[in-house]
Amino acid sequence: MAKYLLKRLFYLLLTLFIVITITFFLMKLLPGTPLNNQAKLSKSQIAVIYQQYGLDKPVWQQYLSYLGNILHGNFGTSFQFSDQPVSYLISSRIGASLQLGFQAIIVGVPIGTLIGAIGAVKKNTWVDTTTTIISILGISIPSFVLAVLFQYFFGVKLHWFPIANWGSFIFTVLPTLALAVSPLAESARFMRTEMVDVMNSDYIELAKAKGLTKIGIIYHHALRNSLIPLLTVVGPLAVGIMTGSMVVENIFSIPGIGELFVKSVLTNDYPTIMGLTIVYSVMLMVVLLITDIIYSLVDPRIRLTDKG
Amino acid sequence: MKLKPTITFGVVALFGSTLLAACGSGSATDSSKATNKTLNIQTPSSLTTMDISKSTDIVSAQTLNNTNEGLLKFGKNSSLQKAIAKDWQISSDGKRYTYNLRPAKWSNGDDVTAQDFVYSWQRTVDPKTASQYAYLFDNVKNATKINSGKLSPNQLGVKAEGKHKLVVELNHAQSYFNQLVANPQFYPQNKKAVKKYGSKYGTTSQDMVYNGPFKLTGWNGTNDTWTMTKNNNYWNAKDVKLNKVKYWTVKDPQTALSQYEAGKLDLTNLSGSQVQQYTHNKDYVLRKTASTFYLEMNEKKQPIFKNVKARQALSLIANRKQFTDKILKDGSQPANSLVPTNMQYRDGKDFATESTNKTITAYNQTKAKKLWQEALKETGKSSINLNLLSDDTPAGKNTTEYLQSQFEKLPGLKITNQNLPFKTRLARSQAGDFDLVVSAWIADYPDASSFLDLFTTKSSYNNGKWSNAEYDKLVKDAGGSLANQPAARWDAMLKANKLIANQAGVIPLYQQAQSQLVKSNVKGVVYFPTGSSWDYSHAYLTK
Numbered sequence: 001m002a003k004y005l006l007k008r009l010f011y012l013l014l015t016l017f018i019v020i021t022i023t024f025f026l027m028k029l030l031p032g033t034p035l036n037n038q039a040k041l042s043k044s045q046i047a048v049i050y051q052q053y054g055l056d057k058p059v060w061q062q063y064l065s066y067l068g069n070i071l072h073g074n075f076g077t078s079f080q081f082s083d084q085p086v087s088y089l090i091s092s093r094i095g096a097s098l099q100l101g102f103q104a105i106i107v108g109v110p111i112g113t114l115i116g117a118i119g120a121v122k123k124n125t126w127v128d129t130t131t132t133i134i135s136i137l138g139i140s141i142p143s144f145v146l147a148v149l150f151q152y153f154f155g156v157k158l159h160w161f162p163i164a165n166w167g168s169f170i171f172t173v174l175p176t177l178a179l180a181v182s183p184l185a186e187s188a189r190f191m192r193t194e195m196v197d198v199m200n201s202d203y204i205e206l207a208k209a210k211g212l213t214k215i216g217i218i219y220h221h222a223l224r225n226s227l228i229p230l231l232t233v234v235g236p237l238a239v240g241i242m243t244g245s246m247v248v249e250n251i252f253s254i255p256g257i258g259e260l261f262v263k264s265v266l267t268n269d270y271p272t273i274m275g276l277t278i279v280y281s282v283m284l285m286v287v288l289l290i291t292d293i294i295y296s297l298v299d300p301r302i303r304l305t306d307k308g
Numbered sequence: 309m310k311l312k313p314t315i316t317f318g319v320v321a322l323f324g325s326t327l328l329a330a331c332g333s334g335s336a337t338d339s340s341k342a343t344n345k346t347l348n349i350q351t352p353s354s355l356t357t358m359d360i361s362k363s364t365d366i367v368s369a370q371t372l373n374n375t376n377e378g379l380l381k382f383g384k385n386s387s388l389q390k391a392i393a394k395d396w397q398i399s400s401d402g403k404r405y406t407y408n409l410r411p412a413k414w415s416n417g418d419d420v421t422a423q424d425f426v427y428s429w430q431r432t433v434d435p436k437t438a439s440q441y442a443y444l445f446d447n448v449k450n451a452t453k454i455n456s457g458k459l460s461p462n463q464l465g466v467k468a469e470g471k472h473k474l475v476v477e478l479n480h481a482q483s484y485f486n487q488l489v490a491n492p493q494f495y496p497q498n499k500k501a502v503k504k505y506g507s508k509y510g511t512t513s514q515d516m517v518y519n520g521p522f523k524l525t526g527w528n529g530t531n532d533t534w535t536m537t538k539n540n541n542y543w544n545a546k547d548v549k550l551n552k553v554k555y556w557t558v559k560d561p562q563t564a565l566s567q568y569e570a571g572k573l574d575l576t577n578l579s580g581s582q583v584q585q586y587t588h589n590k591d592y593v594l595r596k597t598a599s600t601f602y603l604e605m606n607e608k609k610q611p612i613f614k615n616v617k618a619r620q621a622l623s624l625i626a627n628r629k630q631f632t633d634k635i636l637k638d639g640s641q642p643a644n645s646l647v648p649t650n651m652q653y654r655d656g657k658d659f660a661t662e663s664t665n666k667t668i669t670a671y672n673q674t675k676a677k678k679l680w681q682e683a684l685k686e687t688g689k690s691s692i693n694l695n696l697l698s699d700d701t702p703a704g705k706n707t708t709e710y711l712q713s714q715f716e717k718l719p720g721l722k723i724t725n726q727n728l729p730f731k732t733r734l735a736r737s738q739a740g741d742f743d744l745v746v747s748a749w750i751a752d753y754p755d756a757s758s759f760l761d762l763f764t765t766k767s768s769y770n771n772g773k774w775s776n777a778e779y780d781k782l783v784k785d786a787g788g789s790l791a792n793q794p795a796a797r798w799d800a801m802l803k804a805n806k807l808i809a810n811q812a813g814v815i816p817l818y819q820q821a822q823s824q825l826v827k828s829n830v831k832g833v834v835y836f837p838t839g840s841s842w843d844y845s846h847a848y849l850t851k
Binding site for chain 2: 030038040044152267
C-alpha cells in the first residue's frame with residue numbers, strides 16, 4: 001500500500017509538471033498583454049512595465065524562473081488584482097468554492113442514492129418512472145439554468161433565501177441546491193442500474209429463499225453491494241462540480257475561484273492562470289487518488305498494488 | 309412495503325432540516341439591514357487595488373475618488389471644484405502652476421502636505437512602480453525621462469515650497485492640466501504609509517490611509533463586498549451626509565436587477581438587454597460616458613481606403629440612429645462626431661454639438677453607393693472582400709452584424725465578420741492585422757484633445773494609418789502654440805473634429821451610455837463622464 005501510494009504520488013507530481021509546462025507555453029501564446037490599460041499604452045511604455053515584471057525576457061527563461069519560484073512556494077503576484085500574491089488570492093477565495101462543492105456532494109449523493117434505490121426496488125412501476133424522469137431531468141438541465149430558477153422562486157418570489165452574495169450559511173443554500181442536482185441525478189441513475197443488477201443476482205435469491213424480510217435483504221445485501229461502484233462516480237462528480245461552479249458562482253455573486261479563473265484567462269493574468277491551473281489539477285488528481293483508496297478499503301476484492 | 313414511508317420521510321426530513329437551518333440563521337443576518345444613512349451600490353466587477361499609482365479600472369478609480377482627494381475634483385458636467393487646493397496661479401506662459409493647499413489630515417492623523425503630492429507623483433512616474441498611467445504625467449518636466457530610466461524620480465518638475473505650497477513645472481502649456489490633476493493618479497500619497505505597508509500597500513482596506521470623505525473598511529483584498537465609511541478626519545466632514553456606502557459585487561446583470569427590486573440595492577447598472585424594459589421606469593437614469601466607438605479602415609492593407617470617397621461611403625451607409633435605437637437598444641447614442649457629447653463645454657456650449665455637421669455622418673444610401681462606385685472606378689477595382697473585426701461581446705457582435713448588412717449594400721463589397729476576445733482584438737488592431745476594425749476610446753480627461761490626438765499621422769493609436777496634413781497641424785497647434793489661448797484652441801479643435809468626420813479618417817459610430825436604476829430617495833450623487841466618474845461625498849437619502 002505504502003509503495004503504491006509513493007508511486008501514485010510520483011505520477012501525480014509528474015502529471016503536475018507536464019500540466020504546468022503545457023499551460024505555461026500555451027498561455028504565452030495568448031495575444032495581448034496582461035496590462036489592464038493596454039489599449040492606452042504605447043510600445044515603449046509597455047516595454048518599461050514589462051522590464052519591471054521580467055516579461056521582457058525570452059519565454060523559456062520566464063518558464064525556468066517560474067518553476068524555480070513555485071519550488072520555493074512563490075506563485076507570483078496577480079496583474080488583475082494589483083500586487084496581490086496569487087497564493088493569497090486563491091486561499092482567500094477557495095473556501096467558498098470548496099464549501100459549495102462539499103455541500104453539493106453531501107446533499108446530492110445520498111438523496112440521489114436513495115431515489116435510485118427506490119426506483120430499483122419498485123422497478124417498472126410508476127415510482128420507477130418518476131425517479132427516472134427526475135434523474136434524466138437533473139442530468140439534462142444545466143446547473144446554471146436551475147440556479148436562475150431557484151433564485152427566482154426561492155429568492156425573489158418566496159423570499160426564503162437571499163438572492164445572491166455570500167455570508168452566513170443561508171447564502172449557501174440556493175447555490176448548493178443548484179450544484180447538487182447534477183450529482184443527485186447522476187448517482188440516482190447509477191444506483192438504480194447497479195441495484196437492479198444486484199437484485200437479480202444469485203445471493204439475493206438465496207437470501208429470499210432463506211426467508212429474510214425484504215427490507216433486510218435490501219439493506220444488508222442489495223444496498224451495500226450497490227454502493228461500492230457508486231464510489232467510483234463520486235470522484236468524477238466532484239470534478240464536475242468544480243467546473244459547474246464557475247457559472248453558478250457568477251449567478252449568485254459568490255467570491256470563489258471559478259469565476260476568477262475565467263477572468264484571469266480573459267485578462268492574460270499569467271500568474272493567476274498558472275496558480276489556478278495548479279490548484280484545479282491537484283484537486284482533480286487528489287480526488288481520483290482518494291476514490292481509489294476508498295475503493296480498496298470498502299471492497300476487499302480490490303487490492304492496491306503496483307502489479308497490474 | 310414498509311420501506312416507502314420511511315424513505316420518503318427521510319427525504320423530506322433532510323430537505324426540511326436544511327430549510328429550517330437556513331431560515332434560522334437568515335433572520336439574524338437580515339436584521340443588520342442598512343440604517344437609513346447607508347447607500348447600497350452594485351458594482352459589476354471586484355475592487356482590485358487601492359494603490360493610487362496602480363489603479364487602472366473604474367471600480368478602483370471611483371473608490372479612490374471617494375476615499376481620497378487631490379488638488380481639484382470634478383463636479384457636475386466635469387466642472388472643476390476646489391479640493392485640497394484652496395487656490396492656484398498659472399504663470400503667463402502657462403508652464404508653471406502654483407497651488408496653495410488648505411490644512412487637511414490623513415486618516416492616520418498626519419497632515420496632508422505639499423510633500424505628499426511630490427512623493428506620490430514621483431512614485432507614479434518611477435519606472436520601478438510600473439504604473440500603467442504614468443503617461444498622464446508626460447508633460448510634467450522630466451517625467452518621460454524618469455519613466456524611461458534616464459533620470460532619477462527626484463528630478464520631476466514638482467516641488468514643495470513649505471508645507472502648503474506646491475509648484476509644478478510643465479514642458480509646455482497644457483490648457484487641460486487642471487483636468488488631469490483632478491484624476492486619482494494625481495492624488496497625494498502618504499510616504500510613511502507606503503513605507504510602513506511595503507508590498508501590502510493598497511492591497512487591503514487596512515494597508516492604506518485616506519484623506520477623502522470616506523475611509524475604506526471591510527476589504528480583505530479579494531472579497532466582493534466593501535464599505536466606505538465616513539472619514540471624520542476629512543477637512544470637509546461636516547458636508548458628508550452618508551455614514552456608509554456599501555459596495556456589492558454582482559456580476560450577473562439579472563441577479564443585480566433582482567437584488568435591486570428586492571430592495572437590497574439602491575443603485576444598480578443595467579445591461580444591454582435589460583435597458584429596453586426599464587427606459588420608462590421612474591428610477592431609470594442614463595449616463596453618457598466620454599466614449600466613442602468608431603470604425604478604423606486599414607489604409608496600408610487596403611489601399612482603396614486612401615481614397616476619401618471609399619471611406620465616406622462607409623460612413624454614409626451606416627444608419628447610426630437605427631443601429632442604436634433598434635439594434636443595440638442599451639441607451640447608447642448615435643455618434644456623429646469623433647469627440648463625444650456631454651464631455652467638454654465652453655460658455656455652456658457642448659464641444660461635440662458645436663463641431664458636428666452631419667454631411668458625412670448622416671445616413672444617405674444613394675450618396676454612399678455613388679461615392680463607393682466612384683471609389684472603385686478610381687482605384688480600378690470591381691469588387692472587394694474585407695474582414696471586419698470587433699469584440700466578442702454581445703454589443704460587438706451586434707455591431708459587426710449590422711455593419712456587415714449595411715456595407716454589403718455597397719456594390720461589389722463583401723464583408724467577413726470576426727469577433728474576438730478584447731485582448732486578441734486589440735493585439736490585432738495594434739499590429740495592423742485587419743481591414744476594418746471597430747475600436748473604442750474612453751477619455752481620461754474631459755478635453756477634446758484626448759480623442760483628437762489619437763489620429764495624427766504619427767500617433768501609435770492610429771491603427772488605420774489615416775493621414776491628413778491639415779488635421780495634423782490643427783491638432784499640433786491646439787496642443788502647442790495655441791495651448792495658452794483658449795478661444796483659438798477651441799476653434800482649432802472644432803475644425804479638426806469636423807475635418808476627421810468629413811474626411812471619414814475614422815468613422816464615429818456610437819457613444820456608449822451606462823444605464824442605471826437609482827432609487828428615488830437617493831439624491832446628490834455626482835456623475836462625470838471621465839475617469840473615476842462617481843462622487844458620493846454629497847449624496848444623501850431622503851425619507
